[in-house]
Amino acid sequence: xxxxxxxxxxxxxxxNICVGDLHDGLSFCRNxxxxxxxxxxxxxxxxxxxxxxxxxxxPLDGNCYLESWLDNGGRIYPQWLVMPSPDSIAQVQTLYAKxxxxxxxxxxxxxxxxxxxxxxxxxxLSWLSQxxxxxxxxxxxxxxxxxxxxxxxxxxxxxxxVGAHYQHALWVRPVLAALPNxxxxxxxxxxxxxxxxxxxxxxxxxxxYGSWYPRYAMGPMLxxxxxxxxxxxxxxxxxxxxxxxxxxxxx
Amino acid sequence: xxxxxxxxxxHGHVGRWDIYGMVDNPDLMLQAMDAVGIDHACLFHIxxxxxxSSNDLTARFVARYPDRFVGFAYVSPLISSGCVDELSRxxxxxxxxxxxxxxxxxxxxxNQPQWYPIYEFADDRGLTIIFHTDSxxxxxxxxxxxxxxxYPNANFVAGHSGNTAxxxxxxxxxxxxxxxxxxxxxxxxxxxxxxxxxxxxxGVDRVLFGSDMPLMDPRSQIGKIIxxxxxxxxxxxxxxxxxxxxxxx
Numbered sequence: 001x002x003x004x005x006x007x008x009x010x011x012x013x014x015x016n017i018c019v020g021d022l023h024d025g026l027s028f029c030r031n032x033x034x035x036x037x038x039x040x041x042x043x044x045x046x047x048x049x050x051x052x053x054x055x056x057x058x059p060l061d062g063n064c065y066l067e068s069w070l071d072n073g074g075r076i077y078p079q080w081l082v083m084p085s086p087d088s089i090a091q092v093q094t095l096y097a098k099x100x101x102x103x104x105x106x107x108x109x110x111x112x113x114x115x116x117x118x119x120x121x122x123x124x125l126s127w128l129s130q131x132x133x134x135x136x137x138x139x140x141x142x143x144x145x146x147x148x149x150x151x152x153x154x155x156x157x158x159x160x161x162v163g164a165h166y167q168h169a170l171w172v173r174p175v176l177a178a179l180p181n182x183x184x185x186x187x188x189x190x191x192x193x194x195x196x197x198x199x200x201x202x203x204x205x206x207x208x209y210g211s212w213y214p215r216y217a218m219g220p221m222l223x224x225x226x227x228x229x230x231x232x233x234x235x236x237x238x239x240x241x242x243x244x245x246x247x248x249x250x251x
Numbered sequence: 252x253x254x255x256x257x258x259x260x261x262h263g264h265v266g267r268w269d270i271y272g273m274v275d276n277p278d279l280m281l282q283a284m285d286a287v288g289i290d291h292a293c294l295f296h297i298x299x300x301x302x303x304s305s306n307d308l309t310a311r312f313v314a315r316y317p318d319r320f321v322g323f324a325y326v327s328p329l330i331s332s333g334c335v336d337e338l339s340r341x342x343x344x345x346x347x348x349x350x351x352x353x354x355x356x357x358x359x360x361x362n363q364p365q366w367y368p369i370y371e372f373a374d375d376r377g378l379t380i381i382f383h384t385d386s387x388x389x390x391x392x393x394x395x396x397x398x399x400x401x402y403p404n405a406n407f408v409a410g411h412s413g414n415t416a417x418x419x420x421x422x423x424x425x426x427x428x429x430x431x432x433x434x435x436x437x438x439x440x441x442x443x444x445x446x447x448x449x450x451x452x453x454g455v456d457r458v459l460f461g462s463d464m465p466l467m468d469p470r471s472q473i474g475k476i477i478x479x480x481x482x483x484x485x486x487x488x489x490x491x492x493x494x495x496x497x498x499x500x
Binding site: 002003004005006028038042165166167169170188190191192193194195213214215216217218219220221222223224227228229 | 253254269270271272273274279280282283286287288439440441442443444445464465466467468469470471472473474475477478483486487
């Protein structure tokens, strides 16, 4: 039964939230309290959060700015940006040594002006694979051939491909098929019927809910997921279980 | 139906666009519609500038489920000579209910004379026109404020409500200035607060739910309305009440 109001039926762990102001624009979400309020409103219990300046300006500075957004209540999980530079890798390795790293997100692999190839990334990817840190990668910011060719050399590395859009509709299947340890984050992916189709082809274990809040609203994709033919068990995996599992398997 | 209210999706496509995963499958569309209580989907085909081909494809598609799909006529001023005749055929013979225009597929901004015969036809017949609107030079929503007052018997719908922040403000301004301008909600940008912004800007009676199906799944797009911080009465009007009034269905 469809209703004019919507409540999630299961615990939700949002895999894709960025906080903070851009250098050239203010965020819709002004502070941690607003983030938690919006999470409560939409039934999101936990969120994996990175700082937008780490994604767009400096991973090192942005990761520092993230600290002020973290809570003590265990609902906001930090995600650290990293790029293949000595300073950036050292920062994340220091955080790791303190037990603070559950996942990382690669800085835009196109924007750094170097290819996403082992001769640039091997040191970073070998370490991430060795310490089993799930690695989030923006699909729109990657070259598909480099992505598959390079990640195939690190079969134990768990990756989450973030931000696929209908413009990537022809990418998704071959990439998921070629990278059995890759998951697809769903915030922007809405060609008709694709959630069920990907479930049928790859299993619900390969799909992860994220909102991309505050660029996108939290609620619409959750509403969508709750009105698919996913079973309750599959829905639970997509909305929280898969993300929880890959973060915990690292430990 | 959702809680006893009819739901009309005002923006959908016929045709394939394979690189974007857009498939031409009425059954898949119905499955998604049924999952969230969408009663009717308004559909158009926009890939043939001769218009006849597009409208015939739409008619064939709508005929598969005529109680669920509503055909909209598509014409392009790229072939200006037959535009009005084709509109007459589409409305009178194919029984289409409104008109879809796609300015980015032409060189002309939507307030230029090449479009006027279409507007005159809509004005004469009291029809509704839905435009693709965005930040592009042909499809800025601010142009609606130039034309809408001149054709008071027609209604003008800003598809996507401009799509992004600045053209969205233009769309709201055009609707505030012109009582025959409406705002439609589909967008790949599911920006927080947009539905509330539209309602605050023009009130609940001139906002229309649309999905852009099958390019986008109607379930995520209707989710924008359901999860917006607006009243249930506003949701009912946006989801179908306003569209039913415009289309006379």
